[in-house]
Amino acid sequence: xxxxxxxxxxxxxxxxxxxxxxxxxxxxxxxxxxxxxxxxxxxxxxxxxxxxxxxxxxxxxxxxxxxxxxxxxxxxxxxxxxxxxxxxxxxxxxxxxxxxxxxxxxxxxxxx
Amino acid sequence: xxxxxxxxxxxxxxxxxxxxxxxxxxxxxxxxxxxxxxxxxxxxxxxxxxxxxxxxxxxxxxxxxxxxxxxxxxxxxxxxxxxxxxxxxxxxxxxxxxxxxxxxxxxxxxxxxx
Numbered sequence: 001x002x003x004x005x006x007x008x009x010x011x012x013x014x015x016x017x018x019x020x021x022x023x024x025x026x027x028x029x030x031x032x033x034x035x036x037x038x039x040x041x042x043x044x045x046x047x048x049x050x051x052x053x054x055x056x057x058x059x060x061x062x063x064x065x066x067x068x069x070x071x072x073x074x075x076x077x078x079x080x081x082x083x084x085x086x087x088x089x090x091x092x093x094x095x096x097x098x099x100x101x102x103x104x105x106x107x108x109x110x111x112x
Numbered sequence: 113x114x115x116x117x118x119x120x121x122x123x124x125x126x127x128x129x130x131x132x133x134x135x136x137x138x139x140x141x142x143x144x145x146x147x148x149x150x151x152x153x154x155x156x157x158x159x160x161x162x163x164x165x166x167x168x169x170x171x172x173x174x175x176x177x178x179x180x181x182x183x184x185x186x187x188x189x190x191x192x193x194x195x196x197x198x199x200x201x202x203x204x205x206x207x208x209x210x211x212x213x214x215x216x217x218x219x220x221x222x223x224x225x226x
Contacts, residue, residue, distance in 0.1 A: 009152065034214070043116070043202055043217035044155075090154060099145075099170065100215060102154035 002027040002095040006103035013081055014111050021076040021106045023091030033074040034092040034100070035065055044090065050074065061085070086110045113138050116218035118203050124224045125193045133188040133221050135203030143206040144186035145170075145215065146178060148199040155202065161186055193225045 007022040025031060032051050036044040048059025055067040065076045074091060091103040119134045137144065142163045147155040147170075157170030161180040175197060177189045186205075190197060200222050204215040 004154075006154075036217075041220075043219045044204075044215075045217070046214045049214060099157055099160065100155075102156075104152055104154040 002031065002093050002101050004091050004093050004101055004103035006091055006106050008106050009104065010107045010109070012109045012111055015083055016080050018079050019077065019081050019085075019108065021089050021091075021108065023074045023076065023103060025072050025074065025091070025093045027072075027093060027095040029095050032094040033065075033067060034094070035059065035063070035074070035076050036090045036092060036102075037061075038088045038090065038105075040087070047076070047089070081108070081110045083110050083112065115139065116203055116205055116216050118201075118218040118221050120221060121219065122222050124226065125190075126226055127194060129193050130189070130191050131193065131223075132190075133201055133203075133223075134185070135187065135218060136185045137203075137205040137216070138184065139205060139207065139216065140183070141205035141207045141213075141216075142183070144180065145204040145206070146176075146186070146188045147202045147204065148172065148197075149202060149220075150199050158188065158201075190223075193223075195225045197223065198225045199223060 003026045005024045013019045034049045035047040038044045048057050050057045050067045058064045088105045092100045116137045145160045146158040156172045159178040161167045164183045179187050200220045202220050203218040206215045207213040
């Protein structure tokens, strides 16, 4: 079985500050990892994904994430956030089940 | 392309009523999914369809049925709605033949059961 833990349910941060949203996963097999973003009253859209290769993955809107196999983590980072980054962020893993398992989400609120 | 569309956007049901949530995609994807989203629980898979003509249970299938009507459409039916089914429902699709393709999500249906 696979599982995903997002350690912070709420992350407030001031505009132009850096942010890190944490994600840890557990799986007995190799995994594919994803970050999705959900803006208010909308569906989810893909920010970035790790399938293989370089452990540093760049996504849309200036976000990046680093896959760390030894720590089973896939933390999302942005060096300088904007008000428009306020949204809920979901980490997801696809392992042997071939289906996505989502974390519980992290609400990022960017303050002026 | 409209992507993934869902109808209705909002629905209020009384306990025991039935309804069908509709989902359609125009990306010629093979796989389609139904999720429910509840506060603090992320998205949980209800049912999925790996290809036309096949459906499988996900993590929380009780109280739901699905139909993969054709390659484009995947509906979710609540036969006898319960307050515990109050949630936001998302449909998604994926091109399963393109390796580990991303899932594309619809805008959601907000369902309240009173």
